[in-house]
Amino acid sequence: MKENRVPEVTIRRLSTYLRYLKELEERGETVVSSAQLAKACGLNAAQVRKDLAYFGEFGIRGVGYYVKDLYEHLKKILGLNREWRLAVIGIGNLGTALLNFRDFLKENYKIVAAFDKYPEKVIGRVAEQMGRPVEVLHIDRLKEVAKERKIDIAILSVPPSEAQKVADLVVEANIRGILNFTPVQLKVPKGIIVKNAYFTTVLDNLVYYLQFRRR
Amino acid sequence: MKENRVPEVTIRRLSTYLRYLKELEERGETVVSSAQLAKACGLNAAQVRKDLAYFGEFGIRGVGYYVKDLYEHLKKILGLNREWRLAVIGIGNLGTALLNFRDFLKENYKIVAAFDKYPEKVIGRVAEQMGRPVEVLHIDRLKEVAKERKIDIAILSVPPSEAQKVADLVVEANIRGILNFTPVQLKVPKGIIVKNAYFTTVLDNLVYYLQFRRR
DNA sequence: GGATGTGAAGTCGTTCACAGCT
DNA sequence: AGCTGTGAACGACTTCACATCC
Incomplete structure (x- = not known):
């Protein structure tokens, strides 16, 4: 994790991830890989990982990301955990x-x-x-x-x-x-x-x- | 003028220029500088010139751009000269x-x-x-x-x-x-x-x- | 004199490729 | 074995700075 200045495009993509994660959660999926996220959002897998890495290490090597966990994290990051x-x-x-x-x-x-x-x-x-x-x-x-x-x-x-x-x-x-x-x-x-x-x-x-x- | 690949951001800005030019025309202004355009659109003057330079040389050195002329050019470039x-x-x-x-x-x-x-x-x-x-x-x-x-x-x-x-x-x-x-x-x-x-x-x-x- | 057009430099974002962890 | 996290390479866009032309 590096606390660099986060590009605005990254923030925009975070919203997109969030929506897809919600969909996955509703479908009952528990784990998602950067490759899968990337495909769904029309992006490169490395980019997805970089975007997330601005804010922490949310994934598990060899496994992927826990859908619910990542969803909650992104919500908090975007400031959507309050009204x-x-x-x-x-x-x-x-x-x-x-x-x-x-x-x-x-x-x-x-x-x-x-x-x-x-x-x-x-x-x-x-x-x-x-x-x-x-x-x-x-x-x-x-x-x-x-x-x-x-x-x-x-x-x-x-x-x-x-x-x-x-x-x-x-x-x-x-x-x-x-x-x-x-x-x-x-x-x-x-x-x-x-x-x-x-x-x-x-x-x-x-x-x-x-x-x-x-x- | 160079016929390189035009960045999508440039195309987006062209719409912004177009709207400002329309406003200028309605106000009866005849000439506008890249600096003035830049200020109105919240950008750098060099960027305005670069954006326009992708499509030709529309300006006059020492003077600026003719409002009406540039307006028509941009309309055509964006494809807005037809219904x-x-x-x-x-x-x-x-x-x-x-x-x-x-x-x-x-x-x-x-x-x-x-x-x-x-x-x-x-x-x-x-x-x-x-x-x-x-x-x-x-x-x-x-x-x-x-x-x-x-x-x-x-x-x-x-x-x-x-x-x-x-x-x-x-x-x-x-x-x-x-x-x-x-x-x-x-x-x-x-x-x-x-x-x-x-x-x-x-x-x-x-x-x-x-x-x-x-x- | 003054503003454009544009190489060159600089900055920022993306993609690669692989070490590191599970 | 597989997927993340990330330095390093790459590519793209922006800004500088100045030669060029009206």
Whole structure:
């Protein structure tokens, strides 16, 4: 084990391993090899071992890794052994879908608030779609509610024109993490962590490689 | 200009440049420097120049790049100078949001079909949310309709348990590109291009860096 | 003068190959 | 015998630094 700086790509792959391990556990598998993990995730076995070695020695030579054990370790490493409290800001179509996104619940994520500039406009539609009443608060209450409900992360699904302004409010509300679904490159103070999840970029990327193929 | 293999990260950044250039154009700016582009996108100026140099010499020494000119070039390079025809498969909450996602229209993307396993179940809700009637077809018609409507790309927003099965149908329907919103590592034949857009991975990543901070 | 384009240097991540443990 | 953990080799991307051209 070496406590070097861990590459961000390694962290991303850890999530992938975690999901596969969960699957293995549900299937009742008890042991997995780096080769098997690598194959399932489309990677090289040495890379899997290197990724894990950043954090300790979890395997047994000649055997492999215990599924349950590795699963728990990775969960802890990723910080998913505690609850993370999310707020969705911007309750348009995407925001509504995110409010409803069940995968968040499987991990230790919990959506504890929803905000919009015009809560009265969206609340009816949202309740309708979700099949239950939903509380959408005015964005002006962000700071107050963030403290009250201990919001850890803001999910930003507002229009691009509002993105920077809302990001500033998020920072102001002492929320340290932003999952940014807008195409805007947010400017935030040091210490605030932003990850971009705008998917047109991914689509553009797909198209680049697609354009050289005949159909 | 060197016609080397272009790194995928470069392609991703090109999308970012494209969006900033559009913004500049709308603001009426005519010229931009690599330093300015770099700053706006949070990168190093040399990197911007290297990225562009993979595809030609678009700049003018001592001046910079003409905004409109570079914009058009990048659009062409990325393959966005023609229309791309999308189908959304799996019309749950996310699928519905994607059907409604206006950003796709700004680029040369056009959603030409929607599929689900139970179209009759979702069609009412979707129409309601979109404020207009929407045609959701049964997944069995994928191959037929793909040919008819010249579908280029399938956007996969089905449950994980169905993902591989549906991906197989997409391949069978001669669609060559998949934007995968499921957490599943899809297995597809060579020549088919898959890009993953599952965002819990990004959230996990955010949390990793967040866990070391006090709140 | 000033910003591009680009070899060369530097940094970072991946893969190899094998020693070491079970 | 088999699979992990890891130095060393390799390859890829980034940044520097400067010659080049407008």
